[in-house]
Amino acid sequence: MGLDKRVIRSVSARAGSAVATALTAVMAFGASAAWAAETVLTMHIEEQSSWVQNFNPFDLAGRRQSTMDFIYEPLVIFNANDGGKPVWRLATSYKFSDDLKSITYDLRPDVKWSDGQKLTSADVKYTIDLMLKNPAVDTVGVGQTVTSVEAPSPTQVKINLKAVNSEFPESLADLAVVPQHVWKDIADPVAFKNEKPVGSGPMTEVRRFTPQVYEQCRNPNYWDAASLHVDCLRLPQISGNDQMLALLPEGSVDWIGSFLPQIDKTFVALDPQHNGYWQPPAETVAFEMNFKSTNAGNLEAFKDLNFRHAFSLAMDRKSMVDIAGFGYPVVNLHASGLPPRFESWRNKAAEGDKDAFMGYDTDKANRILDDAGYKKGADGFRTTPSGKPIAFPIIVPNGWTDWIDAVQIAVEGLRSAGINASVATPEYEQWRKQLLDGSFEVVMNSRADSATPFQGYYQSLSTAYAGRLTVSAPRYSNPKLDAMFDQYLKSSSDDDHKKIFNDIQVLIADDFPVVPVFNGPTWYQFSSKRFTGWVTDKDPVMNPEDHDNNRMRLMHLLRLKPVQ
């Protein structure tokens, strides 16, 4: 017995010390063991509870969000911060035919796929044909716009359009050209997981993939290798904002796209020398009234410009930004609702006295409503000039806490102007359904994002789109505006576009269909500890976000250089 016990004790003591050594090793090396020779950029793009190896560019919801741009290079990127000017990637130019019914792209001649084969016009044709044949992979909507594709030469692609549409190249910005020699053997391109992608972008080689982290490394045949100074992207799995906040003190993530409350305290203060952020304003958020409301009283009010002006004057935009938005959004004081990043498109003629209703002034709102015949009833709430009651909920998705707070501030303002407004917070799915079927009264909503301001206005306010998208919820219809949109689509010169868009701004500022309140932030934080070249507010050359909807993130990656 005695002997046994001693043996056991000494074995367990040894095992214990071995475990202790192992633990020390784990704790000591932890995050920084692997890379010394190569430069690895750690990114946070998306929130998932576990990584699934899926690099199928046509699987919008399932693909890893590092698939576009980093594995599949775009033909051309339009830079919103540079007046929508093209940044040529796989293509070197495009040209519309004289009747604007077809467009021909010239491809860069020296591009190779990551497996060494040449990238030619056949690949582009194959990709668009695949989308035309199979609507489930048509992520850019060519089914709506394209009749056929031709490949006149290995470096030329001619696309025949269904209708004249000078905005077509922008709609093709999200196209991922896939290699025909790989994809032609795939039986079901929808369910294909593309675990070992063959791509055209800078980071095509998936070196390591576990449910907790994956690494994407340098494409050995990248055409623009001279501009690429990062060897690998490393993407740790992060399931939410809270997880991100907990990880920040480790300082292990270089490029972040998170919502961080009190960012100066929670992020910058951890390493003031290296940690930085720039969260430039993005699309305009506005209150939109339903111009097809089935409630007679509400409809009468919504259609009255005086009511919309009074609505706007009841908006405490500054509180919405400071209290509801942690100070991250930016107040929008243009009656045209033009987002700040489209500064170069700004028409001064659409401002000045046209912006007179964009301040916060409930006295003036009350005066306007009194003068227009909106009488207050016994309950203190106003009725329409024809005596019908006005009462509406403003819907905002459940859980969007900053937006709910903003709507609450709006409701307080409206009530002090005698308008019987309230807040309703349906589930997102219900919210979306109400926007699409037109059963809502008022909604706080964001406009479609795009590289030029046209698309945002066109999709939100044209009769063609009215009610078809969540961004076109107000169901606004104005023949004069429609004619301008049409004219814009049918002209291909930049000067014409500018001129027409100037008129559009004036018309919208005058007719004031929606009530702009603020511009939401983009999410971008960085650490310059391991890499430099980050885009900042001092050098605002592009949208700095690393999210999947920002094609310019490719150019951002190519700016980065490792710290020596």
Added chain:
Amino acid sequence: MRVSGRRLGVYAVALAFAIVMNFILPRLMPGTPVDAMVAQLGARATPAAVEAIKARFGEIDQPIMMQFVDYLKGLATLDLGVSVKYYPQTVVQVLSRATLWTVFLVVTALIFSLCVGVMLGAISAWRRGGRFDTVVSPLSVIMFSIPPVIIALTILFVFAVSLRWFPVGYAYDPDLDPGFNFIFAGSVFMHAILPVLTLSPFLIGEFQTTMRSSMIVVLGEDYVTMGRAKGLSNLAVMFSYGARNALLPVLTNLALMLGAVFGGSIVTEIVFNYPGLGLTLFTASVARDYPVIQGQLLLMTMATLGANFLVDIIYGLVDPRLREGAR
């Protein structure tokens, strides 16, 4: 064993009920998976993208009875369908990945708490009213009452974020490859400490309380007095005569606790980003991933039923008095 015959009937009814509920519940949630997927896309949900997703998954417009038949057929062949969120992975793939971690977490927490709780309970019953008892017993009630979410957030903040003694998330260091070596095992160990500590106070409190009261009853029995009269040491009386017989109610509790531990593990896994069933259930619910939610609920129901069944059998073996027809 007639005991198991009748019991089996009860379990079969419970299981059938669970299977039907499991089918109905996710369908009562508002919104379809297509809506949820569009919601997830956020700013990327261009009109073309929404159309592509609709073309791919279609709206679920099969009649409800047909859906139910398909569901039963799938169950019979252990084909639980394809996940919407992790498409094209199957539900079985998604769940088997996560089950391992949750079982590891829950079993570790149960064993740890059982040992600690039973010891504390036995000692405080032995020295009833003593200094140890007056401190430990109220403490148990407190521990029993604190929700796991508060413990999780507190120890995450103190030990992982502020002191940085422990990792803030994951089941093991993401830079390691799984394997049977000390480094990997050590990493798993380090990453499990905080989650297990989160799950434990509740269990320890529960086990201590049950053990203490059951032990007090047992200590009043004649055979304990007899043991002392024989001149046995205190330790021998306490463990061989007292604790051993007092364990039965704790065992019942163990089976009942299983459901509660799973519940606690949902919160714990979310806070610690631990890749188990809880985190999977949470993300699946947010994504309206019906197939995964269904598979997961079914798995949990079966686990709880199975554990109860097992305890029933063990009970009969441990305590002959409970066998039916024995009297």
